[in-house]
Amino acid sequence: MIEIKNISKKFGKLNALNNVSATCNTSECIALIGPNGSGKTTLIKSILGMVVPNSGEIFFNKKTIAHQWNYREHIGYMPQIGRYPDNMTIGQVVDMMKDIRNQKTELDETLINKFELKEMYNKRMRTLSGGTRQKVSATLAFLFNPQVLILDEPTAGLDPVSSEILKEKIIEEKKKGKLILITSHVLSELDDLVSQVIYMQDGKLIFHKSIQQVHTDTGEVKLSKAIARVMNYEQNN
Amino acid sequence: MNKIIKYVITDILRNKIVLAYMLCLLALSFSVLSLEDNITKGLLSLLNIILIIVPLISIIFSAIYIYNSAEFIELLLSQPLKRKTIWLSLFIGLAASLSIAFLIGTALPILIYAFSATGIIMIVVGLLLTIIFIAIAMLATLFARDKAKGIGVSILLWLYFSLLFDGLVLFFLFQFSDYPLEKIMVGLAALNPIDLGRILILLKMDVSALMGYTGAVFKDFFGTNIGLVASFTVMFLWIIVPVWIAVKKFNKKDL
Numbered sequence: 001m002i003e004i005k006n007i008s009k010k011f012g013k014l015n016a017l018n019n020v021s022a023t024c025n026t027s028e029c030i031a032l033i034g035p036n037g038s039g040k041t042t043l044i045k046s047i048l049g050m051v052v053p054n055s056g057e058i059f060f061n062k063k064t065i066a067h068q069w070n071y072r073e074h075i076g077y078m079p080q081i082g083r084y085p086d087n088m089t090i091g092q093v094v095d096m097m098k099d100i101r102n103q104k105t106e107l108d109e110t111l112i113n114k115f116e117l118k119e120m121y122n123k124r125m126r127t128l129s130g131g132t133r134q135k136v137s138a139t140l141a142f143l144f145n146p147q148v149l150i151l152d153e154p155t156a157g158l159d160p161v162s163s164e165i166l167k168e169k170i171i172e173e174k175k176k177g178k179l180i181l182i183t184s185h186v187l188s189e190l191d192d193l194v195s196q197v198i199y200m201q202d203g204k205l206i207f208h209k210s211i212q213q214v215h216t217d218t219g220e221v222k223l224s225k226a227i228a229r230v231m232n233y234e235q236n237n
Numbered sequence: 238m239n240k241i242i243k244y245v246i247t248d249i250l251r252n253k254i255v256l257a258y259m260l261c262l263l264a265l266s267f268s269v270l271s272l273e274d275n276i277t278k279g280l281l282s283l284l285n286i287i288l289i290i291v292p293l294i295s296i297i298f299s300a301i302y303i304y305n306s307a308e309f310i311e312l313l314l315s316q317p318l319k320r321k322t323i324w325l326s327l328f329i330g331l332a333a334s335l336s337i338a339f340l341i342g343t344a345l346p347i348l349i350y351a352f353s354a355t356g357i358i359m360i361v362v363g364l365l366l367t368i369i370f371i372a373i374a375m376l377a378t379l380f381a382r383d384k385a386k387g388i389g390v391s392i393l394l395w396l397y398f399s400l401l402f403d404g405l406v407l408f409f410l411f412q413f414s415d416y417p418l419e420k421i422m423v424g425l426a427a428l429n430p431i432d433l434g435r436i437l438i439l440l441k442m443d444v445s446a447l448m449g450y451t452g453a454v455f456k457d458f459f460g461t462n463i464g465l466v467a468s469f470t471v472m473f474l475w476i477i478v479p480v481w482i483a484v485k486k487f488n489k490k491d492l
Contacts, residue, residue, distance in 0.1 A: 011491075050314050051491040067488075073317035083308035087251055099240055100316055 001026050001148065001179050002047060007056030009042055009203075016042040017053065018203040026147070027177040029170070031190045033227055034200035040183045041080060043200070044150055047181075048077055073101065076146035080153045080183075082137035084125040090136055091121030094143075103144050111139040114165045130157040138166055142173070149173060149180045155189060167193065187224035199227070201234055238322050241313065245330025248309075249302065255338050258294055262286075262342025270350040277442060280351055280359065283343070284438055287363045288431055291339060292370040293395050299331050299374035300391040304384040311492055324487045328375060328480060332368045339367050355441045362434040365472045369430045370395070372479040379486045402429045419454035426455075430475045433468055 002024040009017040017039045024030055032040045045051040047058060049065055049072070057064055060071040084093050094117075098107070112118060115135040128136070134157045141149060151170070155163040170193055174180055184190055197214050199206045211223070220226040249255055265286055273279040306327065313323050343363055347356040374391050381387035406425055410418060426432045440459050458464040 045492070048315050050311070052489055069317055069319045071317070072315065075315075077315040079311075079315070083311060085248065085306070085309045085312075087248060096244055097316070100313070100318065 001061060003059040003062075004043075004047070005057045005059070007043075007046060007053040007058060009039075009046065009051060009053045015203045017046065019056070020200075020203070020205045021056075022198060022205060022208055024179055024181065026179050027174065028196055029174045029180040029182065029194045030196045030198055031194040031223075032181060032183040032198050032200065033187070034206075035231070038200040039203040040200055041152055042203075044077075044152055044181065044183065047150065048072065048075065073103075073144070074147045076141035076144060076149045078134075078137045078141035078149075078151045078154055080156070082133045084133070084136070086126035087124065089122050089124050090117060090128075093125065093136065094121075094140070097140055097143065101144055105145065108142055108145045111135075111142050111165070111169060114169075115139060115162060131159060131162065134158050135162060138169075142169060147178055149178060151180065151182045153184055154182060155184065155186060163189070187227055188222070191223050194223075197223070197227075199230060206230075206234065238326055241318075241323065241326035242330045242333070245306075245327055246334050248306075249330065249334040252302075254298065255334055258298070258335075259338035259342045262290075262339065263346065266343050266346035270346050276351045276353075277355075280347075280355055280442070283347070284359065284435070287343065287359065287366070288435055289399055291343075291363055292366050292399060292431060295335055295367045295370035296374040296377075296391045296395050297388065298335065299371045300378055300388050301384075302331060303327065303375055303378040304387060314492055320488050321484050324375075324484050325480075328371065328483075331371050331375075335367050335371060336364055339363055355438065358441050359438055361469075362437055362472075365469075365476070366430060366434055369472065369475045369479075372476050372483070376479040376483040376486075379483055379490065398429055398431050402432065423454065423458050427468070427471045430472055433472060437465070437468055 004020060004022045004024075006019050006021050007017055008015070008019055020039070020043060032043065034040055042051055046053050047060075047065075049069070057066065059065070060068075060074070063071070065071055088096070094112070115138075117135060117139060120132070123132075125133070125136075134154075138151075138154060141151065149170075154166055154170075158166065167189065170180060170182075174193070174195075180193075182190065182194065194211055196208065196210050198208045209217070214223070214226050214230075215221060218226040218229045220229060266283060269282045269286070270276070270279040273282070310323060310327070314320070340360075344360045347360055373394060377390045377394060378387045381390055406422075409425075410422075426436055436455055436459055440456060459468060
């Protein structure tokens with residue numbers, strides 16, 4: 001579904017992405033893991049076309065994404081820090097996105113209902129707390145029933161109840177055969193979600209394995225412990 | 238594209254600064270035009286307002302607006318939209334709302350008190366200057382990521398076009414006063430849209446005698462129809478070129 005071929009990106013002298021290649025198929029749930037500043041968000045933004053790589057190519061459904069925009073209607077993106085026009089209310093933002101996407105097929109409003117956003121439709125974006133913003137971001141990502149979901153730190157800032165709602169939703173969508181890309185630092189909550197792990201460090205893709213493979217390689221059952229082991233290993237070498 | 242323009246315009250109109258700008262222009266124009274019994278004098282005072290305030294407000298408001306819309310742009314970029322569409326919609330939205338403010342604030346009083354060829358030229362020049370300085374501001378924001386720096390650059394650009402440029406031209410004239418520079422002056426005027434606007438309006442007012450011998454050369458060139466068409470073409474280029482460069486640059490920008 002998404003094929004990343006040898007992409008590199010430099011911000012000044014910093015090598016944010018260094019010759020990264022990966023293939024992501026449908027009905028996989030992939031965790032993007034790595035220390036801060038390892039290039040996870042840059043990789044996601046490259047897939048979305050928000051960052052233009054210096055070299056390499058990305059294919060979406062076998063078609064290159066360079067100078068394309070239509071492919072984004074198949075992607076739901078939840079940014080790490082959801083930033084919205086300050087003067088708009090939640091309702092206006094949701095309506096605007098519906099208007100812009102102009103999708104004919106049915107919309108998925110489960111999250112709007114479960115997060116009880118309808119009661120807050122008149123609140124302006126600038127008055128919202130970080131957690132409520134995250135709820136709006138999550139709602140928008142799932143609203144259009146996209147084939148691919150890209151979630152950058154989805155549960156950061158959410159209260160336990162909401163974060164549980166979101167996790168259930170992710171599992172539900174995974175069962176429908178969607179491709180889900182998640183970055184997160186809270187590894188413990190990825191355990192029951194992900195089927196594959198991509199580990200990045202200093203802009204390089206260190207490995208891309210299935211979760212079973214990670215378990216057998218490290219001998220740990222918990223993802224958090226397994227990754228801690230990998231990180232220590234990488235640091236010592 | 239229309240949808241995004243609609244959202245940009247509603248957003249700008251919700252922001253009360255444009256309304257305040259419109260009311261200021263309206264008050265200034267009405268007072269200036271009704272104070273003087275000689276309409277030409279009134280128009281001359283209004284000319285200075287148009288040439289100084291309109292570019293200043295256009296450039297600063299647009300720069301601040303673009304920086305404040307960073308979130309909006311980011312949100313739109315993750316949607317199935319062309320980058321070119323997003324950028325041009327922002328430009329058209331800004332241009333439309335500031336033009337409306339200018340038209341109500343200045344064109345209305347001019348049409349009421351001083352309906353004449355000079356008045357019409359003044360309205361057209363003011364409108365073009367509004368759009369030119371929005372285009373310049375939007376280009377400037379793409380070169381500076383930092384908000385304070387970008388707004389500073391915009392103010393410096395305004396300072397350059399409205400004050401520094403004339404100083405440089407004077408300096409140039411005095412240094413090379415032994416040579417016949419009148420024709421070159423016509424070319425130099427094209428490098429500054431504000432000067433071009435000023436010359437166009439002053440020539441229509443028939444006060445070119447005040448500009449001395451250079452004024453005569455100007456009259457020879459800008460007074461003719463070809464000159465008029467040429468200068469409006471240059472003004473349009475001042476819109477198209479910055480917008481075109483900005484679209485190219487925005488297409489490659491990382492967000």
